[in-house]
Amino acid sequence: MTAYDDDYAEVIARSTEAGVKTIFTIGIDLESSRAAAKLAAHHENIYATVGIHPHHAREAGAEAYAALAQLASQPKVIGYGEIGIDLFKDYAPVDIQTKVFKEQLALAKELELPVIIHDRDAHDSIVRILQESGPYPAGGVIHCFSGDREVARQFLDLGFHLSIPGVVTFKKAFELQEAAAHIPLDRMLVETDGPFLAPEPWRGKRNEPAYTLFTAEKIAQLKGISLDEVARQTTNNIAALFKIKVVEK
C-alpha cells in the first residue's frame, strides 16, 4: 500500500532489527499484485501474494485471473489472496463478492497455492463455502482472524491456520484474546495487516512489520509461554505452510 512509499527501506530495516525474519506483501488487486511480486523479487526476505480483495471484486474476470496466474508462476509469489467476503465495508455487492471468492478459490487450488482469506463479519458464509469447495491440500490462512473460540474451531477443523493481528493487544479484545489462548500454536501466525491495526502501544498509528513483536508478546502472555517459543513456532509455521526457507538475518 502507498502508506510505505516514502520510507519503506527504513520500515524493512526496523523489522530486521526487531527480529522479523520474513515479510509478506499482499496483493489486493491486479496492480498491487504486480507491485508486490516486483518488491519480493528485489528483496531476499520479502515474499508476495496475489489476488483480488473483496473490495475490488468488480475488477475480477477472466483477463485479471489470467494475469494473476501468470504472476503466480514467479518463484517469490507464494500464496493466493487476499480473497474472501467483507460484509462490514460492503464496497461490492455480496453476490459479486461471493462469486469472485469462489472463482479465486478454484484458481488457487489449480495453482496449488495456499489461500489468504479475508473474513470481515462473514464467518458463516466463509466457513460454508470452504466446507463445500474444499478440501484445500495446500492449506491457507484466515488472515486478521476476528472470530471467537467457536469460529476458530470451525476454521481449524477445515485445516486452516489462523493469523492473529495487533487487535489481540487491545484492552477490550476479550473474545479474540480467549480464542488466541486456545488456538494451538502450531496453527497460528502473527501479522500486521499494515498499515492498519497497529498493536498497543502504537494503536491508531501506521502499523509496520516490526510491531508484530508486540502481538507475539501478547500471545506469549496469554498462553503462558515464552516469547521465544511463539517467535520460533510462528516462523516455522509460515515456512511450512508457504514452503519457503526462512533466511537468518
Ligand SMILES: [Zn+2]
Ligand atoms: Zn484483509
